Amino acid sequence: MLPSDLQACLFDMDGVLTDTAAVHAAAWKEMFDGFLREWSRREGVPFVPFDPATDYAPYVDGKRREDGTRSFLESRGIRLPEGGPGDPPDVESVHGLGSRKNALVLELLDRRGVTVFEDAVGFLRAVRARGMRTAVVSSSANTVQVLEVAGLTDLFDARVDGVTAQERDLPGKPAPDMFLAGAAALNVPPDRAAVLEDALSGVAAGRAGRFALVVGVDRVGGGHGAALLAEGADVVVDDLGELLEER
Structure with a gap:
């Protein structure tokens, strides 16, 4: 389900990579x-x-x-x-x-402690094996600590988080600036990068940044998937492995 010319994936952390939401x-x-x-x-x-x-x-x-x-x-x-x-x-x-x-x-x-979503780890390893670059883009000021505890640090080429946003005076989500900064850190244009988000504000940020693909990640159900689509997600999944399946 991923575009063939995709070069990078930008991940929110809480609710996408880790069960910290x-x-x-x-x-x-x-x-x-x-x-x-x-x-x-x-x-x-x-x-x-x-x-x-x-x-x-x-x-x-x-x-x-x-x-x-x-x-x-x-x-x-x-x-x-x-x-x-x-x-x-x-x-x-x-x-x-x-x-x-x-x-x-x-x-x-x-x-x-920190619980990691295993489908996210599998997806990360799969896209990196395909040569894609990866970045974590999170509003959390505790991103470094959470990634270290979760053992995910080495799976990312770049990080833009709450600390980065404060240091560089980047507007937070739903503004697209943090995701755009993540793509720039990977040296990949937005139209060659995917955003993976579980928050309505994050999906809106990905849509505003005109990224190639905005994936809504629905970990909670109860109509959240429909809300993600309404906010501008191109596709909604509850398991990132679905994105690796052949259409």
Whole structure:
């Protein structure tokens, strides 16, 4: 199912390579619920918790921490000071809440470890055996650590992640800039590269970057595949091995 002239594959990490999307969803919920309880008490408004089923995909999935934090708060009509990247977890700012969420992610990863999707490892090895170059393009600032723990580091020629985006001031997904930077790092034009994403924002980024193929990876079901197609995925699979099958 892969175009014959494809030269590279760009992979999101959480939910495509590793089963860490659930860890991020749990961390977002714990962080936001703690903040929202305090906000409702202080402002005298009802407490409405973060709902992973309805809030995760549209507001935070696949986005940089500060973008996801800001997006969800705006959905609740809440505005906080931006703060800065150095804000600690106890500061009530966009960056401070992002730091709080990141601390929870690291705690959960330390406790649960990292589960790798075996179909992704098989697909990675297969496309590299065909001579394709590979890059990981993730909004996570913990990409290096997760790849090392998962044993996937050596399967990538380049990495563009949350740290890279901050250092180079790259807009996060759904803007295409991070994927375009990944293709540039491989010295491959977008029309010769495929994007593999499980997040709606990531699929939108791949479509905006005019990549040769945008693959939606549906690990959760429940209508997510249809949402990925609606966002612009060329094809949706729940096992990356399907992409290697002859048509």
